[in-house]
Amino acid sequence: MNTSTSDERMLLADIETLREQFTQTQDLYREVCAAMFFRYGMTPTANKLYQLVRKGSMSAPAEALNRFWQDLREKSRVKIEHPDLPEALKQATAAMAVSLWSTALEQSQESLSTYRAETAEQLIAANAAKEMAELEMQVMLKSQESLTSELTAAKASIQEREHEVTTLQVRNESLDIQLASSKSEIAQYQSRLQVATQEFTLELEKQRQTSLLAEERFRVAEKRALMEVDRERLQSGKLQKELDLVRSSMVQAQDSHQKEMLALQEQTGNLRQDVGSLQGQLFALTEIRDSTMKELLMERGRMETVQSMLITGKTEMEQLQKQLQQSREAIENLKVELANERASRENEKQMLLQNKHQMKEGDVD
Template identity: 50%
Template sequence: MDTPRTNEKQLLADIDRLREQFTQTQDLYREVCVLLFFRYGMTPTANKLYQLVRKGSMTAPAEALNKFWEDLREKSRVRIEHPDLPEALKTAAGDLTATLWTAAQALAHETLASYRSETQVAIMDAKSAVENAESERDTMLRERDEALRGREEASRRVSALEQNLAAAVATRMALESHLKQAMDDNAVHQQRLEDARREFTSELEKLRAAAHLADERFRAAETRTLLEIDRERTRAAKLQKELDACRIAGTQAVERLRSEATGLQSQLGDLRQNAGILEGNLQAVTASRDMAIIDLKALQAQLAEAAAKLGSLRSDGESWRLQAEEAQRMVAELRKAPKPVRVPRKSKAE
């Protein structure tokens, strides 16, 4: 694998962790300078810092970088405090110590760089070994999966074969049972066949005897039949003659019946004509009867009306009779009353 790319990924990861720890822009740039210089052995620059952090203005990484170098020079200066030493010696001793410290630090950086290179090589070898191991592991896993699939397929085939074998065994046992049953049935059928053959032989002898007897009877019957046929022929000839006579008589009867039918048809036509006339008369009589019924109903209505009027007249007559009787009674009473005395009128002369 590419080592600079790996270091860059690790650097970006470390910077992301520093973003979470330091929220101030200058503090973040300072910590990134320390990270680059001391952990990754890289000389920090303003452009590099801004490319990695990208926070604040362009002057922010420059200020942080200057502050970092000042702090580093200040911390790297060695002060030798001794009251008996002159100031120039103190400065020279401090510079010497700083030079030694710088050389030691450079040597340490070189050693660290060499160690880092060796470590990166070892890491690369380890990663290559891991990749090879992972590849071998993947290959072994694939082979194991294929073996498992093969074993499962074999298990399925074995199960299928066992099922087929069990079915075949069951089928064989069933076939053996059927075969044994068939053999038993065959033996029974053979015995029945032998019995049937014996019975058939016996029946055949009986039938032969019966056939011989029937043949004799047939011959006798044939003789009698021939005699009967001769008699029947004679009788048939006689019957044929009688039939011819009957045919002639029938023909004559048919002609007679035809003439009678012709006369009857003529009579039937006359009767139909008379029936038509009678039917017309009947319709006229029916119409006259209907008119008579209508007139009768009208007369009955008039009679009912006259009866009603007669009843009314009778009622009026009874009333008049009572009034007449009352008038007669009053007249009789008047006749019985004394007559008034008439006084003669005086004349004007008297």
């Protein structure tokens, strides 16, 4: 943005204000000519006036422009007519008045040009700061949208992980129940094995006692047989048969108890294998659960990091909004100062016109 563009924008704003103050076409063109010439140092032309105002026919701005130049020439011409003053003094006084008017007008134009340049530079800087703040705010908004999408994805992933953990916990609880049931069954089998072992031991002890008694009876009978060889030959055969039967029954009972013992030992081995398999499954599930918990903790850490980044982005966006508000306030202040300066220039112009009018009235007197 250069100074001419800024002047054109301010001129258009002034024209909109003049439209509300002057409803007559000629009056509006006259005021626009004065604003272009005195406020902005532009030379008004009929085409330029019509492009700016666009009111009436093409002859309206030409007529208003002719009247403006005619009024300006009349106002800039100083006539001093006094019967008591020499002609040379009249011309010198008129030349001095014209010189003073020209000097004041040039200084006013220079001061106004300087102020316009400073105001334009400040306005350019404020607009640049505003554009930069808006760009930064757009970047922050895009970053916020990206962080929001990442946070949503992280939350979805965490929910999936939590669902998996819940499923594994349910499976783990089910396996714990199965393991407890298996342990209970093992304890029952072990209890039954102990009872069977005790019963087998008692039965074996009974058989041993029976065998000892039979052997003792056999020894007694043998002694009797030796003492009564002749009388007890027939009875000794019977006793020998009984002894064989007792020994055979004892051997059969011992074999039966050994088979039962082997069967119980086989069942105990199978149960121990089942317990080992269940313990292995429980250990694998425990490792899976620990790994899942570690991944869940990592996902939660990532979510906390994303949330902190989002809070930082919001803080930076609020700062940018504050800077944008400050830039807007600075622009408003510049506009107020420009309006005050324009009012001051109008007052100076009115004072100059009044002084000129008073000088003409003094000359007439």
